[in-house]
Amino acid sequence: MKFKTFTFLFAIYAALVMLASTKLDPNNPPVGRTGAPGETTCQTSGCHSGGSYTGTVEITGVPDTVVADQVYSITLTNTSNAVKSGFELTVLNSANQKTGVLTAGTGCSIGNGGGRQYVRQSSPHTLSGGSTSWTFTWKAPTTVVGDSIYFYYASLCANGTGNDHGDNALKGSKTVVLPTPISGSNEVELKYSVSVYPNPSADYLNVDFSGKAGVSILNIAGEQVFQSSVVNHGRFDISKLNAGFYLVKFDVNGESFTKSFVKK
Numbered sequence: 001m002k003f004k005t006f007t008f009l010f011a012i013y014a015a016l017v018m019l020a021s022t023k024l025d026p027n028n029p030p031v032g033r034t035g036a037p038g039e040t041t042c043q044t045s046g047c048h049s050g051g052s053y054t055g056t057v058e059i060t061g062v063p064d065t066v067v068a069d070q071v072y073s074i075t076l077t078n079t080s081n082a083v084k085s086g087f088e089l090t091v092l093n094s095a096n097q098k099t100g101v102l103t104a105g106t107g108c109s110i111g112n113g114g115g116r117q118y119v120r121q122s123s124p125h126t127l128s129g130g131s132t133s134w135t136f137t138w139k140a141p142t143t144v145v146g147d148s149i150y151f152y153y154a155s156l157c158a159n160g161t162g163n164d165h166g167d168n169a170l171k172g173s174k175t176v177v178l179p180t181p182i183s184g185s186n187e188v189e190l191k192y193s194v195s196v197y198p199n200p201s202a203d204y205l206n207v208d209f210s211g212k213a214g215v216s217i218l219n220i221a222g223e224q225v226f227q228s229s230v231v232n233h234g235r236f237d238i239s240k241l242n243a244g245f246y247l248v249k250f251d252v253n254g255e256s257f258t259k260s261f262v263k264k
Contacts, residue, residue, distance in 0.1 A: 029120055029156075031113035034090045035171040036152035042086075043156070043169035051168030053157035055080020055130075057087070058172055065177050065220060065245035066140045066149065067200075067262055077133040078125075080170065082157030085132050088120040089153035094146040105136035124158065144178045151176070179220055179245050179260075196248050200262035207234040207248065214251040218258075220244060238263055 029047075032039045042048045061074040078085040093099040102119040104110045109122040125132040140149075151174040159166040195208040207215060209230050217226035217238070225241060228234065247258045 028109060028122055029086060029088050031088070031111040031116070031118045031120075033088050033154060034118065034152040035154045035169075035173075036090055036092060036116075036150075037096050039090075039152070041154040041156075041169040041171060042088075043167065048156060048158070048164045048167035048169070050166045051082075051157055051159065053080050053082040053168055053170075055082065055157065055170060056172070057153060057155035057170040059089070059151060059153060059174055061135075062138065062151070062174070062176060063243070065179065065262075067245065067260075068140055068142050068178060071137055071139045073135060073137050075133050075135045076153060076155070077131055078127070078155040078157070078170065079131040080127065080157050081130065082127055083160035084124045084126050084158040085155055086121040086124050086158070087134060087153060087155040088118055089151065090116050090118050091138060092116065092150045092152065093141075093144050094148055094150075097145075099144055099149055100141045101139040103137045103139070105134060108134055108136050126160070140178060147177050147179055149176050149178055150174075177220065177245070179247075192250070192252065194250065194257075194259060196259040196261055199260075200264045201238060202264040203237070203239045205236045205238050205248070205261060207236070208232070209234070209250065211252065216249045216251075217241075218247045218249055220246075 029042055033042050035041050055078065057078050059074050059076050062072045076087050076089060091100050091102065098116045102110060102117050104119055107122055108119050111118040111120060119136045121134060154169050154171045156167055156169050193210040197206050207230050209232060212231045214229050215234060216224050219225050226236065228236065241263045243263050245262055247260050249256060249258050
């Protein structure tokens with residue numbers, strides 16, 4: 001009799017736990033729900049359905065051209081007419097593999113699966129004034145297959161009733177570039193004690209060089225946007241250049257090499 005009573009009480013407890021978990025609307029999602037190649041979202045996976053909310057999901061804080069090993073603070077924002085929201089994001093290279101390192105911020109968690117890394121909400125947000133957001137960080141890789149990096153993300157628009165009916169997902173993506181510097185001679189670079197600073201820079205770029213060299217600045221497309229020469233030191237006005245990634249090319253005695261910098 002005691003065993004039957006225990007079994008009955010345990011069944012009630014389990015049911016209450018399951019009921020409580022459904023109140024997390026949307027719940028912390030499983031991985032693989034970003035809409036990236038080979039993935040669905042929480043809506044198309046059959047988890048949530050029936051909603052007709054409209055709006056956008058976007059990320060800010062990561063530029064169109066990124067710098068190797070630099071850490072970026074990224075904010076994902078859901079702007080919609082929904083009541084509650086959650087999200088999930090992954091970052092891939094051209095081979096659809098994990099690239100860079102995601103780190104969770106407040107209200108976020110990290111998940112891994114299928115060789116990919118994900119950042120997602122650890123609890124749902126209630127929209128205020130038609131929007132809500134989460135902030136986390138991403139460290140760019142040292143190198144990347146090709147030169148493109150792809151951010152894939154989805155955000156659930158939920159009605160806040162505590163179940164999975166009447167919800168739908170919004171999808172977004174962003175492509176950034178991690179340029180591959182033009183190859184040069186490290187021995188030549190070391191021989192002439194080259195320094196390019198500050199990096200990043202908004203107005204002026206300083207160049208220290210042991211000797212005399214022709215100097216040119218190339219944009220991401222390899223086009224020359226500036227040319228001059230230095231003897232030991234140069235200071236160049238770069239205030240009119242567009243923000244982005246650039247290369248400083250040095251030509252000396254028939255040899256050449258490059259240094260990179262970011263224009264803010």
